[in-house]
Amino acid sequence: VLSIGQLARYVGVSTKTIRVYHDKGLLPEPHRDRSGYRRYTAQDAAELIKIRTLAEAGVPLARVRTLRAATADEFRTTLSEIDNDLTARIDRLRTTQHRLRDLATGKTRLLPADVERYLDQLRSYGFSSRWIGLQTDLWLLVYATHPEAAADLFQDQSHVMDDPELRDIFLDYDRAHDLAPTDPRLPKLASRIVRETRRRYGTVDQLPGQAAGSAIPALIQDTVNAMSPAWQRLDTLVRTELTRND
């Protein structure tokens, strides 16, 4: 009793959508009038509304079709799955909305909140932007490659930064960037680093700013060394002293 256009407007879909549902066997083809036009009944409208509800809930059309042949019990079970799925999707959209609002105010959270706070702290301690950038890269890499171990490693590094004496070593390391590789202050700093490293970690060859036990420290250290001849010299001195006294 309805044309395809009337049915489409009533249900709120395009005529193409209805034709696609016919082609895919979701909605049976209705009768045609003498001129070949499709004629729909109230039953068709009710069916289409059901199909649309499922499709809008994100159910793939292929599954909608198989659902038509399902028992009442299967149907009910599937519907409750779809319901849970919808709840999850709504939650994810809300999360996206919150992230979008952070994005609007310029806050883009790259790392857990406590790590971001720690990185902000570094600035107030007097570290350079270059150093903070390196630290951001380091923690990003750690969280990207070792998400399980990352939190523990961060706790340790966080405690190191709470100790003013240890913090001072890192500050000197940061400032050493622009020194000449032959500067006499470099061997002195290297010795301090070795001493404090031994005190905290025993004989393990951990260098400051390095945390994960895999290839990551080497990777970061390569980057660090490439940035400054003084840093490269410092790395050599520390390595030599650590292995010599082992």
Place this chain on the structure above:
Amino acid sequence: VLSIGQLARYVGVSTKTIRVYHDKGLLPEPHRDRSGYRRYTAQDAAELIKIRTLAEAGVPLARVRTLRAATADEFRTTLSEIDNDLTARIDRLRTTQHRLRDLATGKTRLLPADVERYLDQLRSYGFSSRWIGLQTDLWLLVYATHPEAAADLFQDQSHVMDDPELRDIFLDYDRAHDLAPTDPRLPKLASRIVRETRRRYGTVDQLPGQAAGSAIPALIQDTVNAMSPAWQRLDTLVRTELTRND
């Protein structure tokens, strides 16, 4: 400092997604190492997270790219549009979820709640399923083709059904379905219909069950007549009497 796979896992996308974003110019291609592998930095990760947030919010990728070139003001305006859009989408998903739950309990609302109630009422008045089916089709058609006028027309029909005497005419019409076309009760019923129609609507040629002023009554009447010879005879009798006495 990250490989494409590490970056993908960290942000929660596929490697293909990242490559597509490169191809579409959303995310600049990073440096390659000696073996041609892409190497990503923290800045790339931050950029990808921004792009992903927008994409998950439903922003077309083409618009995400143009947004990179937008001023801070345009950017903020666009973000608030997207935010509103997200709110609307969340609301629509919730509506879908409610409809889905109605579907689970077998309630599929085809028409406004008051019309559905009216159709349920008809059953308790003693109307046949056939009649109720016809009424459902009728109101579906009216709401599909004349949504603005539908509510008023329905109010009128609803009042008609509140009058026990008028209701009785419709009940007799319903029951006449199985009479022979020559049954002497048909001319009597036709006269009652004409009398009550005149009382309610004056000389306008409105037949019971017909409401909208366009092609709809004719369409429904054709369907009705095709269903029963007695109904067809009744229609002829009523038409003749209404025009004869005009």
Place this chain on the structure above:
DNA sequence: TTGCTCCTCACGTCACGTGAGGTGGC
């Protein structure tokens, strides 16, 4: 050496949208 990751095409997929070219209804 072996499994895992990466590379670049190229084609597939899902749910429609968009003409093209023609006919029917008011």
Place this chain on the structure above:
DNA sequence: TTGCTCCTCACGTCACGTGAGGTGGC
């Protein structure tokens, strides 16, 4: 008669997914 709707192909689109066939890293 004219604009609107309908018909059937056929191709386009959006955001990726999925091999194919090959190389690099641990």
